[in-house]
């Protein structure tokens with residue numbers, strides 16, 4: 001006889017991980033289960049906008065890859081629409097000069113790339129494509145309801161030992177072994193890692209490939225703001241959003257209406273100055289577990305649940321409406337300066353990771369140059385910019401807003417991903433970020449945790465950690 005569904009489920013965190021988990025849990029367990037989603041700050045988490053002169057701009061997660069199929073599906077199913085992300089010309093600045101500059105003519109670009117770096121850029125493209133192709137297998141596994149109990153097992157199922165090896169070795173080591181030159185790594189690959197993850201090539205090879213995939217054409221965003229996906233997922237999952245900070249989780253035994261003593265989790269949470277508690281059959285933690293970001297204590301577990309110390313990289317996003325001082329980067333006249341994004345090499349004297357012009361969340365594709373030449377530029381830097389630093393970059397500016405983040409894990413391979421199963425019915429999604437942090441990765445983690453919770457509740461062990469899945473599913477429609 002099938003087991004009755006759980007009575008209630010708690011999800012901690014209303015970012016894309018938590019809300020996608022809510023959406024899939026509702027699909028799996030049906031309408032009778034009560035789902036509470038706790039959020040201590042803003043729904044959307046690291047998907048957020050800032051407002052400048054009445055227009056909203058993405059300040060956190062902004063671009064989505066054309067092959068991010070969960071995000072694509074959400075937008076379609078939730079009645080949202082997509083806008084193309086700006087795709088201006090890119091230059092690379094080393095603190096003294098532009099060491100590489102894209103050209104608007106495809107053919108000239110190709111010739112320039114081959115002239116500077118031989119065929120390494122083509123080889124790099126093929127390397128990333130192969131990793132992405134294998135990554136796409138996850139969609140097939142998930143559409144057949146298969147789940148994984150650890151991130152390592154999930155990565156292994158995508159491409160075996162070599163794929164898992166990517167995660168265990170640094171990008172630098174992987175690409176050096178593959179014969180890429182120092183010049184190419186310093187001038188092209190490192191700058192891409194700096195804009196995307198604020199780090200060097202010491203990050204793991206898998207996140208390195210995810211980061212490189214951001215150089216593919218066709219990046220997009222959600223019209224009105226990526227965070228809309230989270231609020232729509234919550235709505236569609238008919239979950240209750242509780243504005244409160246979960247402080248602790250403890251396992252307790254309760255006697256339910258059936259008269260049987262049952263193990264449940266007590267979540268103690270704070271809303272304003274009040275402390276409350278509720279009991280749940282299943283709990284999903286959808287936020288990075290560390291003191292600075294979530295501060296959740298697991299009380300009286302035997303054996304104890306490990307303490308998490310994953311260090312997240314501080315990053316500041318600054319949006320500035322102003323006229324760029326192009327002479328910082330090149331001696332060419334301003335009206336000949338046509339770069340839309342400037343990446344930087346790993347030079348300790350540089351105070352920015354990147355600067356690029358951006359569109360508002362309502363605009364499609366490239367923003368039009370304004371008559372006064374004032375664009376909105378987005379700058380990523382490790383720390384807040386001083387007024388002097390801003391004045392070095394801009395001839396003039398009328399508006400600046402900043403947002404500080406603990407943005408992504410600090411990647412130091414080889415490292416171990418935290419377990420997805422923290423306890424019997426207690427799951428953790430954000431260990432996935434140790435492999436790579438991106439919206440789609442959190443959506444994959446949300447779906448996986450929902451499937452895992454469902455199968456473990458119902459004793460469907462054959463749907464968890466199946467080996468050779470790719471071969472097994474080859475003949476399935």
Ligand SMILES: Cc1cc2nc3c(=O)[nH]c(=O)nc-3n(C[C@H](O)[C@H](O)[C@H](O)COP(=O)(O)OP(=O)(O)OC[C@H]3O[C@@H](n4cnc5c(N)ncnc54)[C@H](O)[C@@H]3O)c2cc1C
Nearest residue numbers: 013015016017040045046060061062063246287294438439
């Ligand atoms: C500046 C920046 C740029 C980025 N750019 C991109 C990009 O272009 N493309 C891309 O794909 N990804 C990008 N990312 C990464 C992407 O935004 C994240 O990987 C993703 O949004 C993480 O989602 P999440 O739901 O797992 O976590 P989060 O969004 O962090 O959600 C966790 C939520 O839990 C809440 N919470 C924490 N503790 C508690 C508690 N105790 N009780 C209740 N609630 C709690 C938090 O307030 C938060 O809202 C970027 C990130 C940053 C910071």
Ligand SMILES: CC(C)=CCC/C(C)=C/CC/C(C)=C/CSC[C@H](N)C(=O)O
Nearest residue numbers: 062063064065195196210213438440441
């Ligand atoms: C998960 C897979 C296969 C692909 C995701 C690719 C992707 C969109 C990664 C995002 C990487 C990231 C954290 C980018 C941050 S900066 C983004 C952008 N350049 C900006 O200027 O905001």
